[in-house]
Amino acid sequence: MIATCNCEHEYQDESYGPGRRVHNKTTKRVGEASVYRCTVCGAEKTN
Numbered sequence: 460m461i462a463t464c465n466c467e468h469e470y471q472d473e474s475y476g477p478g479r480r481v482h483n484k485t486t487k488r489v490g491e492a493s494v495y496r497c498t499v500c501g502a503e504k505t506n
């Protein structure tokens with residue numbers, strides 16, 4: 460999925476918009492929410 464992240468990546472800025480990064484769903488969950496990981500910096504988030 461595409462979500463916002465703080466990391467810098469010129470190509471993804473051009474492809475998806477400033478600050479928007481490809482995220483992969485992980486097998487982790489926080490309560491009801493699935494955890495996603497930024498493919499650029501590896502940050503995990505639950506949005």
Ligand SMILES: [Zn+2]
Pocket residue numbers: 464465466480497498499500501502
């Ligand atoms: Zn990131």
